Amino acid sequence: MPGPPPDGEPVPSDGSLPDSALRDVGRRGFGVYVHVPFCASRCGYCDFNTYTASELGGGASREGYADAVLAELRLAATVTGARVDTVFVGGGTPTLLDPGDLGRILEGIDKTWGLAGDAEITTEANPESVDPRSLRALRGAGYTRISLGMQSAAPAVLAILDRKHTAGRAPQAAIEAREAGFDHVNLDLIYGTPGERPEDFAASLDAVIEAGVDHVSAYSLIVEDGTRMAAKMRRGELPYPEDDVAADRYLAAEAALGGTGFSWYEVSNWATSPQARCRHNLLYWTGGDWWGLGPGAHSHVGGVRWWNVKHPTAYAKRVAEGVSPGLGREILTxxxxxxxxxxxxxxxxxxxxxxxxxxxxxxxxxxxxxxxxxxxxxxxxxxxxxxxxxxxxxxxxxxxxxx
Structure with missing residues (x-):
């Protein structure tokens, strides 16, 4: 389950920011992150702010979620304005929402701040949550980039991670996304899962290369307290990840990807060209500004960082009342x-x-x-x-x- 929020000072009820924070908004770029907190099931390693239907309880639903985000956007419009260079819809599983709702959220962002003509617009997706029809609908709504959670090509590794898609579904979804007209397609990998063999990871690398994507993210498994995987390790049912294994996997990723046209541009990210790099993440990494929409979303504008209430029900209640969903903030020195x-x-x-x-x-x-x-x-x-x-x-x- 999601961990507790960080400490911080209260956020004003109207979400207002100090004049000093607003002075140069967008000078290093301005992005929008939209958090979609819904998942069909919870993966054993996940401690993100996400909820299955059984965990949600009453007061929050997928069907009303786009309207809640649009209500937060109306509040944000009174605080600051800047042309939007990048949008990233993450989760959770954003593509559990109807493509029409994801399109409405994008339209709302455009109406609120205005999208740059060359804006990069990304959505994350689980491979089993999309098909050719939904991918065409997302592309038609204006999404230009998709990031698919593949994690592994080995069925046994997927089972340990509690992933629900089959081993071949992620590369196939990537091909379908290209056919639907997405400009850029990313596949995510996780390495160092207990029980993963070198040949399992080699097969995963082969699969992403053969899928023809232009971006790959590869992360070492991190075991977070409070997850089912952490509990299994404490009980001795699974071994803990090993640093030496993670290093070997990273070297294998660099060799395979570097030998087939990919270049690293961030320690865990490779792209086939500068144009294929994730501009939204680069905005984070180079000190840009972004507004985070949705429960638990974090924002940063002009040296002020704040975070929203975590639970979707509390979030929906606040924005419906016209009150900032911000739970706390800090002004960076x-x-x-x-x-x-x-x-x-x-x-x-x-x-x-x-x-x-x-x-x-x-x-x-x-x-x-x-x-x-x-x-x-x-x-x-x-x-x-x-x-x-x-x-x-x-x-x-x-x-x-x-x-």
């Missing part, structure tokens, strides 16, 4: 923003300017360079860029660059 900038930009292939580091950070960078964790040519040109070995040890490098 310059030091906070520096830490986040280093943490996120070091993970990018474009790297971090060395000028962004203080004396202690530069000393840490020199150590990382000597240890073979940074690219020498980039460093000589004034940028911190991780080598392949550096990507494996990215968290350690980042810690050494920060106070």
């Amino acid at each position: 310059d030091a906070d923003r520096h830490v986040e900038d280093v943490m996120l930009r070091v993970r990018l292939s474009d790297g971090l300017p060395t000028a962004a580091l203080d004396a202690a950070g530069l000393a840490g960078a020199a150590r990382a360079l000597a240890d073979g964790l940074l690219e020498p040519d980039a460093y000589a040109g004034g940028r911190i860029v991780l080598t392949l070995r550096g990507r494996l040890l990215a968290d350690a490098v980042i810690r050494d660059l920060l106070p």
Whole structure:
């Protein structure tokens, strides 16, 4: 189940922001994230803010969800305005909503702030939740990019993860999305699942390559407290993930994807061209602004971060009353923003300017360079860029660059 929300100061009932936060809205890009909290079933490793029908109880439904989001949009319109460069609809399983409702949400965003002519508009989807008809409807509604949760091509691994789709469904859905006219298609993989063999992950990599997608995300399994998988591991029913195995899987991903036209642009993300990179995620990673709609959604505008109430019923009640669904917020200090900038930009292939580091950070960078964790040519040109070995040890490098 979802964990508790973070601490923070109260959000004003009208959602208003300090003038200082509104001064340069959109200067680094402006995006909209829409959280859809519904799932047909809960995966054993998931601790996202999502709910199955049995977990929801009364007062919230898929059928009325688009109207609740549109009500929050009306409130947001009174707080700030900026042209929208990217939209990302995530979850949960957004495609449990009718394509018409996802289209209405997109129309509402356009009417509220205006979509840029070249806006990237993404929806996540589980492979079993889409078909050629729904994919054509989504593309017709204006969605340009789809991200499909494949996780693995091995039936045994899917079973351990509690995924409901068959092993071949995700690559087939990716092909159907291309045929429906989506500009960009991503497949998500998870590696390091207990019981996953090297040949299982190799088969997964082969499958995403053969599907003809232009973007792949691959993440090491993280076991979160409170999940069914964590409980099984505590009881000894499943072994814990191993760091060495995760490193081997990452190297296998880099070899397979790098050998077939993909290039890494963030530690866990590969694309076939700069145009195929996820612009919405890049907005997060480079300090842009975004408004998060929906229960539990987080937002960031001008150094102010806030988060909505988590439960869909509480969310729907607040927006119906014209009250901000924001539960808490924090105003980031310059030091906070520096830490986040280093943490996120070091993970990018474009790297971090060395000028962004203080004396202690530069000393840490020199150590990382000597240890073979940074690219020498980039460093000589004034940028911190991780080598392949550096990507494996990215968290350690980042810690050494920060106070």
